[in-house]
Amino acid sequence: MGNRRRNKKRYPRRYCPLETFVGGKLNKKGQGTIEYNGKIFNVDELLPGEEAFVVIFYEDKFGGEARAQKLVKKSPDRSLPLNHPKMQLGSYQIPHMTDQAQDKWKQSRVNETFNFEANFIKVGKRKNYRNKVVLKNGGFRPPGRGRKFTIIPQENQFDLMEINFDKYKDTQGDLIIRRLDTEIVGKPGENKFTTHSVLGKKFYVGLNSFYQVNNEMSEIAYKDIIEEIKENDIVYDLFGGAATIGIHVANKAKMVYSVELNKESHEDAKKNIEINNAHNVEAILGDANLWVINNQKNADVIILDPSRAGLSEESVKAINDSGVEKIIYLSCNIDSQKRDIDGFTNYHIDKMQPYDFFPQTYHIENLIILKINNVRSKNV
Numbered sequence: 001m002g003n004r005r006r007n008k009k010r011y012p013r014r015y016c017p018l019e020t021f022v023g024g025k026l027n028k029k030g031q032g033t034i035e036y037n038g039k040i041f042n043v044d045e046l047l048p049g050e051e052a053f054v055v056i057f058y059e060d061k062f063g064g065e066a067r068a069q070k071l072v073k074k075s076p077d078r079s080l081p082l083n084h085p086k087m088q089l090g091s092y093q094i095p096h097m098t099d100q101a102q103d104k105w106k107q108s109r110v111n112e113t114f115n116f117e118a119n120f121i122k123v124g125k126r127k128n129y130r131n132k133v134v135l136k137n138g139g140f141r142p143p144g145r146g147r148k149f150t151i152i153p154q155e156n157q158f159d160l161m162e163i164n165f166d167k168y169k170d171t172q173g174d175l176i177i178r179r180l181d182t183e184i185v186g187k188p189g190e191n192k193f194t195t196h197s198v199l200g201k202k203f204y205v206g207l208n209s210f211y212q213v214n215n216e217m218s219e220i221a222y223k224d225i226i227e228e229i230k231e232n233d234i235v236y237d238l239f240g241g242a243a244t245i246g247i248h249v250a251n252k253a254k255m256v257y258s259v260e261l262n263k264e265s266h267e268d269a270k271k272n273i274e275i276n277n278a279h280n281v282e283a284i285l286g287d288a289n290l291w292v293i294n295n296q297k298n299a300d301v302i303i304l305d306p307s308r309a310g311l312s313e314e315s316v317k318a319i320n321d322s323g324v325e326k327i328i329y330l331s332c333n334i335d336s337q338k339r340d341i342d343g344f345t346n347y348h349i350d351k352m353q354p355y356d357f358f359p360q361t362y363h364i365e366n367l368i369i370l371k372i373n374n375v376r377s378k379n380v
Helices: 099-114 215-227 244-249 263-275 288-294 313-320 334-343
Strands: 019-022 032-036 039-044 051-059 063-073 132-136 174-179 183-186 193-198 201-206 234-238 255-260 281-285 301-304 326-331 347-355 365-372
Touching (some): 019 032, 032 063, 039 051, 099 334, 183 193, 193 215, 201 244, 201 263, 215 244, 215 326, 234 244, 244 301, 255 263, 255 288, 263 281, 288 313, 326 334, 334 365
Parallel strands (some): 039 063, 234 301, 255 281, 301 326
Antiparallel strands (some): 032 039, 132 174, 174 183, 347 365
16 A cells, blocks of 8 residues: 555645736636636636736646636626625626626527527526525525535625525525415425416426526516417427426417426426316326337427436437427527537527526526428528
């Protein structure tokens, strides 16, 4: 054991050359970047063109992480001062950018990722837009590896959802607050329900169920999806959750098969089908990736709304070979969405519509309409 050879090239985990740097292009998470010793370092809150004193606190053979200590030159796209208390919470990544700068950056992220000129991003409320939040010991876990303490926000420090933190400051462990038609509060796993009325439909939503957190923007996206369905279409609604999308398109479709793996969401889907009298929607409990491989019901449209991980290689192949006329792909992760789209070689992008479901964060919701390769879009 004592004779083990040590790696001669060791990269320090921490060191502190405090120098001035000019911020480069933002990375995928909205962080600024600087170049030092031929490597790229990510810097929270640093905007392109800004000059700042920067301390590097982590390095490996590829690059590392750094922190801006003081601004020397400020960008006109900045809306908050450096190291604003919001950034301590871990709930935000880009609140220091103006609304216009956020929109422009997200738009460019989508266009560059897909090499396609998307429709301009649709936006709504910038603050208090969430219908769900998870507290840890009454507050939030700050970003950073191994940090176990909790920060309870002060006044005007958290504005993604209106919350009286004094009410929950003594709560231990995780606590979910969900506010739709009524408010429900409980620990993960508790069997609590509320409802949400949207576009003339009513949905049961469990405390732990997947449900879009931005009511305003999800309603806009659902309207866009409904417009893509023709009378008498047979629709596969994959990763269907509580069947919200499936039930919305059911008024136009002939039949909808809504497939969901999560048992709680599947139970919600069955309740939602019943209360909305959606007799042409079938809720199926199963892995959508496997289901689409093993079921060929000659669908006209496939709707995809997967988790951030996207689709499996096998399901991409099955969908690509399905021969359906149209694929409607809604995603909260444009990188996994791009990977999957590249596998749909029998299809081309017809339309692309991004949404700002998550203002003040780097996340982007993106809707892509693909059509089978017979008549190509003029944008391609």
